[in-house]
Amino acid sequence: MSKSRELFERDGNALSTVMSLRFCPFVAESGEGAVLRDPDGKEYLDLTAGWGVANVGYCHPRVTKAVTDQMKTLSFATTISVPNMKSVELAEKLKELVPGNFDKSVWFGHSGSDANEFIAKIIPYATGRSKILTFVGSYHGQTMGSYVMSGHPAQSRFSGGGNVVKLPYPYCYRCAFEKEKESCDLFCLRYIEDYIFDAVTSPDQVGAIVLEAIQCDGGDVVPADGFMQGIEKLCRKYGILLIIDEVKIGFGRTGKMFGFEHWGIEPDIVVMAKPMGSGQPISAVVGRKDIMNAGIGMHYFTTAGNPVACAAALETIGIINDEKLVENAKEVGDYFVHELEKLKDKHEIISDVRGKGLVIGVELVKDRETKEPATDEAAKVLYRGYELGLLFYNSGINSNVLEFTPPLVITKEQVDFAVSVLDKAIEDVVNGKVPDEKLAEFAGWSS
Template sequence: MLSLEAMSALDAKVISDAMRLRFYPLAVERAQGCRVWDVQGKAYLDFAAGWAVVNIGYGHPRFREALLSQLERTNFASLISGMHAPALQLAEKLIALTPGDFPKKVWFGFCGSDANETVGRLLPIATGRRRLVSFIGAYHGATATSMAMSAHAAQSHFIGGGHVVKVPYPHPYRCPFGDDVHDCAQATIRFLEDYLFKTICPPDDVAGIIVETIQSDGGDIVPPATFLPMLADLCQRYGIYLVVDDVKVGVGRTGRMFSPEHFGVTPDVLVLGKALGNGIPLSAVVARKEILDAGIGLAIFTTAGNPLSCAAGLATLEAIEQEKMPENAARVGTYLHQRLCELQERHPLIGDVRGMGLMQGVELVHDRQTKAPAAREAAKVVYRAFELGLLLFYVGMFSNVLEITPPLVLSEAEVDEGVAILDQALSDVEMGRVSDEVIAPYAGW
């Protein structure tokens, strides 16, 4: 087995910088449940689940058995030029589970990026309309069209996607329309309808509006509860398809199987990824039939919808349903939120605590009055937490929001353990015990 030092040297030599987003020197050897062990044998409590991927936890027996069983039959069969049971069964299950009693179909891919790419490609073809609308702060992926639909500070180098119009996202803590605005959600809808639609973006040329119910990489922003219903109503009135990107917060994380269920909204398109395969590459678009049938062979990937990935998806959904993981996410998530609010009372660095279920964000600021983002401090807290045995990341347009997305099997005892470590990390940073030098090698967001 390679040592941490040897792995770090080899990693720097052979792995592209284009796929790095590092926060600390983690070299994983194994994992189980909510725990990760590195190559030195040190155990960590995982408050990240690998970017909200491992929802049913590491090493789940149902998951392992499903993959082994499928491997005994075949590891591959093409869904482009044939059929196989795992893909058909998973598609049928997704159609049954997702909101909407209209005719639906399913498209399979590998990640949120290719799923959103496909949506962005098919909507203009299906509607004959040229434009899409997305929200500032969104991260929809790392392919050309998904980046065009994104508007995250980390992707400011990307120039393209002139057909996508970006609008402000309703942020209760930092309302883009001003702190004196009474209803940030209403202000957003008015901006869309009374200004954008009447100037540069006529609604009869808008194919779809893509939105995250919680803007995760943008800062774990939970919009006002009225926002999504108002947006859905706007789309219905103008004949615009509503697309919900549930890649990071879906599949049980918020306390419901899919996040739009909290708001009584039925999207025309639901985009899934990350946790759908619990670490095995898998994404899905579940959408109205007329969208996904816009043309033959318009969005095909040779190995997409393969039996192994689909078996992983089926096992993941079955485990989440049968073990009532959304209910656990709601219950333990409420407890986690309470414990984080207790930290806010003790630590002046914490400006805001927000989230739903086991998707929680802790925004760090230099001053609670000015809300000046504390980005360097966020990087230090994450690094110090790692040293103390806790894994989490920071996100946000200002790189100052601690993101907590643990596996959905997290217990209240593990919440207490993780919050205690976070408490110590915050104290160490506030007391100046974490140097600038230790975080210098890690770019983060």
């Protein structure tokens, strides 16, 4: 048995299945830049960044040094009761980074989930309005409040909350209203004002609209131009807070520091996590001071915003700037999309290529006319990709979108390799060379 397989089985015996979504039997031993190695020494080009975490690449020497140095100076202080320099510096930095000429304050946690939990808790309390509007297909986390705000099918099976109203996201390729992008005049926006605010909840009951600037787990869906601006207008008209969840695409991935900047909007609150600490557990909510400071001691965690995680985050932000990773995300991302469009011309199964910077989705269908999702085929393509040395996952409400969110340090040469593997993997799947049995353990989102 290979060392990888052995570890995979030990993992299966020792760790709860509740914490896993498995797409292939890859096991990680070491990494550098955009490349990961398994315990048998095989190299893989990673197009996942570990679900969008490793923006500056794996084992960046500057992050390693920052974490090591901080461990030697002050390994821990709890922000609940003891201010420390690194968390103050990081909070000040984040206030500068987030656009908006108003007084801001910063909250720290460990994950996207606990950050969105803060939103679920604070909004009704601070605004006196009980309702929160979120979107079908959104993923905001796994704690109860963040879970309830989410609209991903992998979560809707388990629970829902009475104060959250879920709206259709502008997924133009599969419009919920069966309209055409060219002629719809953003009906999904009018639907909120004309129907939801009329029949489901009056706007003065709504504390916030919470959305992703690109819906990632929902299928890497880029909203139609005008939609985000329209949501902002709606918020201003009715005194509703605009909250953007940047957990997955923040910190440079889209070719801007934050994804919402593509639409020139100014959210009241921004939620961030994943890539912030390059793997050190840290999340943040940055927003209007009056909302952020609505209560004292109502959402804190003992190790949140600890100096080691904050040191990692400060260094990560420095690297993103110094290595021009925002620019690289734009340039290499555009190149990647261009090459994927060529694959679309070659393979009928590819029906849509979309994204911004280095968040890219490739939707697979059985038939371009009916748009029937090619869900099993997507699972097989990513399994075959793994066999050929390429790691990626699938996303989407039908699990039929190949998702590419590589470390932002990825090069065009690495993209060429990725595209050649994808070409071969798709060809093999279409020609029936990947048997169903291979997928038995790897149901991913459908687990």
